[in-house]
Amino acid sequence: MNVAAPQSPFLQWLYRGYMLAFLAYLAAPLFAAGMFAFNDSMFPALPWNGFTLDWFFSSTEPKIGMFHDRRLLRGLENSLYIGVLVSALAVAAGTCNAFLFERKQFPGKNVFYILMIVPLVIPGVILGISILVFASMIANGLEETFGIEWDFLRPGLFLVILGQFSFLTTITSLVIAARLRKFDISLEEAALNLGATRLRVLMTVTLPYLMPALFSAFVVAFLVSFENFNTTLMLVGSDAPLTITMYDRMVKVGSTPVLNAVSFFLMVGSGMLALLSVVVQKKDEPAT
Amino acid sequence: MARTDVGKLSFILLFAPFALWIALLIILPQLGIGYISLREKVGPGEYTFGFSNYVAFLSEPIYWNTLLRTAWMSILVTAMALAVGFPVAYYIAKIAQRRSRAALFLMCLIPLWVSDLVRAFGWIVILRETGLVSSLLQKIGLVSGPVELLYNDATVVMGLVYTVVLFMIVPLVSTLDGMDNSLIEAGYNLGGSRLTVFRRIVVPYAMPGIVAGCIIVFMLTAGSYLTPILLGGKNSMWFTEQIYEQFVTRYNWESGATFGVLLLVFTSFVVWLGLRLTGQSLASTVAKD
Numbered sequence: 003m004n005v006a007a008p009q010s011p012f013l014q015w016l017y018r019g020y021m022l023a024f025l026a027y028l029a030a031p032l033f034a035a036g037m038f039a040f041n042d043s044m045f046p047a048l049p050w051n052g053f054t055l056d057w058f059f060s061s062t063e064p065k066i067g068m069f070h071d072r073r074l075l076r077g078l079e080n081s082l083y084i085g086v087l088v089s090a091l092a093v094a095a096g097t098c099n100a101f102l103f104e105r106k107q108f109p110g111k112n113v114f115y116i117l118m119i120v121p122l123v124i125p126g127v128i129l130g131i132s133i134l135v136f137a138s139m140i141a142n143g144l145e146e147t148f149g150i151e152w153d154f155l156r157p158g159l160f161l162v163i164l165g166q167f168s169f170l171t172t173i174t175s176l177v178i179a180a181r182l183r184k185f186d187i188s189l190e191e192a193a194l195n196l197g198a199t200r201l202r203v204l205m206t207v208t209l210p211y212l213m214p215a216l217f218s219a220f221v222v223a224f225l226v227s228f229e230n231f232n233t234t235l236m237l238v239g240s241d242a243p244l245t246i247t248m249y250d251r252m253v254k255v256g257s258t259p260v261l262n263a264v265s266f267f268l269m270v271g272s273g274m275l276a277l278l279s280v281v282v283q284k285k286d287e288p289a290t
Numbered sequence: 291m292a293r294t295d296v297g298k299l300s301f302i303l304l305f306a307p308f309a310l311w312i313a314l315l316i317i318l319p320q321l322g323i324g325y326i327s328l329r330e331k332v333g334p335g336e337y338t339f340g341f342s343n344y345v346a347f348l349s350e351p352i353y354w355n356t357l358l359r360t361a362w363m364s365i366l367v368t369a370m371a372l373a374v375g376f377p378v379a380y381y382i383a384k385i386a387q388r389r390s391r392a393a394l395f396l397m398c399l400i401p402l403w404v405s406d407l408v409r410a411f412g413w414i415v416i417l418r419e420t421g422l423v424s425s426l427l428q429k430i431g432l433v434s435g436p437v438e439l440l441y442n443d444a445t446v447v448m449g450l451v452y453t454v455v456l457f458m459i460v461p462l463v464s465t466l467d468g469m470d471n472s473l474i475e476a477g478y479n480l481g482g483s484r485l486t487v488f489r490r491i492v493v494p495y496a497m498p499g500i501v502a503g504c505i506i507v508f509m510l511t512a513g514s515y516l517t518p519i520l521l522g523g524k525n526s527m528w529f530t531e532q533i534y535e536q537f538v539t540r541y542n543w544e545s546g547a548t549f550g551v552l553l554l555v556f557t558s559f560v561v562w563l564g565l566r567l568t569g570q571s572l573a574s575t576v577a578k579d
Contacts, residue, residue: 004384004385004471006380006384006385006471006474007384007385017377017381017385020377021378021381021394024374024378025397025398027452028397028398028400028401028452030412030416031408031409031410031411031412031413031415031416031452032400032401032404032408032409032412033412034412034413034415034416034422035408035409035411035412035415038415045420046415047415047420047421047422047425094307095307095308095311098303098304098307098308099304099307099308101304102301102304102305102308106300106301106304106305108301108305114308114312116572117312117316117317118308118312119572120316121315121316122506123505123506123509123557123558123561123572124316124320124509124554125509125512125513125530125553125554125557126513127513127515127530127533127534127550127553128323128513128533128550128553128554129319131323131533131537131546131547131550132319132320132322132323132550133315133319134537135319135322135323135326135543135547136318136319136322136323139322139326164315167311167315168311168315168316171311200296225403228405229403229404229405229406229407231405231406231407231515231516232513232514232515232516232530235515235534236534236537236538245405245407248407249407249516252407252411252520257411257414257415261411262411262415265404265408265411265412268404268405268408269404269408272403272404273400273403273404275403276399276400276403280396
C-alpha cells in the first residue's frame with residue numbers, strides 16, 4: 003500500500019481526474035495551434051473545411067505555404083544559424099566553467115559560483131537592453147575618439163548571439179558540472195599512472211565520459227536559443243530569427259494558418275530534438 | 291614545482307573565459323544601464339547627471355502603477371502556479387507507478403520545448419471572438435453571439451500560469467522524489483491527521499523545491515513579455531512593455547534604462563526576501579539541478 007496516496011477510492015478518482023484535467027490544459031493550446039495548420043480555410047478558426055497541406059507546401063496566392071514564404075524561411079535560417087553557433091559557444095564555455103568549479107580550489111569560489119548563476123535570475127529583457135546599451139557605449143566611444151565604425155556592435159546577429167550566450171552559458175555550465183561531479187577521479191589517476199599525458203587523459207577518458215552531458219547541454223541551449231524572444235527582441239537588427247518574424251507577422255498581418263503551420267513544424271522539430279536528448283541520457287544511465 | 295605551474299596555468303585558462311563572460315556580458319552591461327539611467331540629455335551631445343529620471347518615474351502615476359501591477363500579478367501567478375503544480379508534482383513523485391512516472395514527467399515537459407509564441411498563439415486561437423470556445427458555446431446554444439475571452443486579466447493570469455507552471459513542477463518533483471515514504475508513515479503512526487502530516491512533514495521537506503520553483507517562476511513572470519502582450523492586448527500594462535516602448539518606440543534610452551534598473555532592483559529584492567524568509571541560498575535552490 004502506498005501511504006503517500008489518498009486512501010479513499012473517491013479521493014483517488016478525484017486526484018486522477020485532476021491530473022487528466024491538468025494534462026488537457028497543457029495540451030490544449032498546442033493542439034489548437036497545430037490543428038488549424040491542416041484546415042482548408044483562410045483563417046485559423048472553425049468551421050472545419052477539410053484537410054489540406056496547402057499551408058505547408060502551396061506556392062500560389064492567396065495561400066502561400068510556409069516552405070514558399072521567403073521571409074519565414076529566412077527567419078528559420080537565421081534561427082538555425084544563431085542556435086548552432088550560440089549553443090556551440092555556450093557548451094565550450096560551459097565545459098570550462100564546469101572544470102573550473104568542480105576541479106579547482108581558489109579564493110572567493112562561492113562568490114564566483116553565485117555570479118555564474120546570476121544570469122539565470124536576471125529578466126531576459128534586462129539582459130537584452132543592458133548588452134544593447136553597453137555595446138552602443140563602446141561603439142560610440144570608438145567612433146568619437148578614434149573614428150572607427152564597428153558595425154557589429156550595433157543591433158544585429160552578433161549582438162543576438164552575445165545576448166543569448168550570456169544566459170545560455172549558465173544553463174550549459176550547470177548541466178555539464180552535474181555530470182562531471184559524478185565522475186570517478188580515480189579513472190583519470192589510473193590513466194595518468196599508466197603513462198598517459200594530461201591532454202590524452204582529457205581526450206580519451208574525461209571528455210568521452212562527459213559526452214552525453216555535452217550533447218544534452220547543446221540540445222537544451224539550442225532549443226532555448228531557438229525559442230528565445232525577450233532578449234533577442236532588444237538586440238535584433240535586420241536579420242530577424244523566426245520567433246521575431248512570426249511575432250511581426252502576427253501583430254502586423256494578423257493570424258493566418260501559415261503561422262499554425264510554422265507552429266506545428268516547430269513543435270514537431272523541438273519535440274524530436276528533446277526526445278533524442280532524453281534517449282541519449284537514458285541509454286547512458288545504466289553505465290553510471 | 292612543475293606540477294603546480296601546470297595547475298596554475300590550467301586555472302588561468304579556465305578562469306579567463308569565465309571572467310570575460312561575467313565581466314563583459316553581465317557586470318559591465320548592468321553598470322552601463324545604471325550609468326545611463328543617471329544621465330539626462332540637456333542638449334545634443336550634452337548630458338547632466340542626477341536622479342531626474344527616477345524622479346520622473348515617481349511623478350508619473352502610470353509608470354509606477356504599471357510596476358506595482360506587474361509585481362502583484364507576478365506574485366499572484368507564482369502562488370497559483372504553486373497551487374496548481376504542487377498536486378501534479380506530488381502525484382508524479384509519490385503516487386504514480388514507476389513506469390507511468392517517467393511518461394507523466396515527460397508529458398509535463400513537452401510544452402517546455404515549444405516557444406512562448408506558439409503557446410500564446412494557441413491560446414489566441416482558442417479564446418478569441420472567432421475562436422474554438424466561442425464557436426462551441428454558440429453551437430450548443432449557451433450564448434447567442436460571439437464572446438471575446440481575450441484581453442482581460444483573468445486570461446493573462448491563466449496564460450502566464452500555463453507558461454511557467456512547468457518550472458514549478460520540475461524542482462518540486464526532484465525534491466519530493468527524495469522523500470522517503472516512511473516519513474509519512476511515521477507521521478500517521480504518531481497520530482497525525484492528513485492535514486498535519488502534509489503541513490508538518492511534506493511541506494517542510496519540499497521547501498527547497500518550493501523556494502526554487504517560486505523564484506524561477508516569479509522572475510520569469512515579471513520579465514515576461516509575449517504572454518501579457520498577446521493575451522492582454524494593448525492595455526495589458528506590463529512593465530517590460532514600458533521598457534520596450536521607451537527603448538524602441540520613443541528611443542528614450544535614459545528612461546528605458548531607469549525602468550530596467552527598477553525592474554532588476556525590484557525582482558532581486560523579492561528574490562532576496564524570499565530566500566531570507568525561508569532561510570535558503572541561491573546556490574542551494576536555483577542551481578540544484
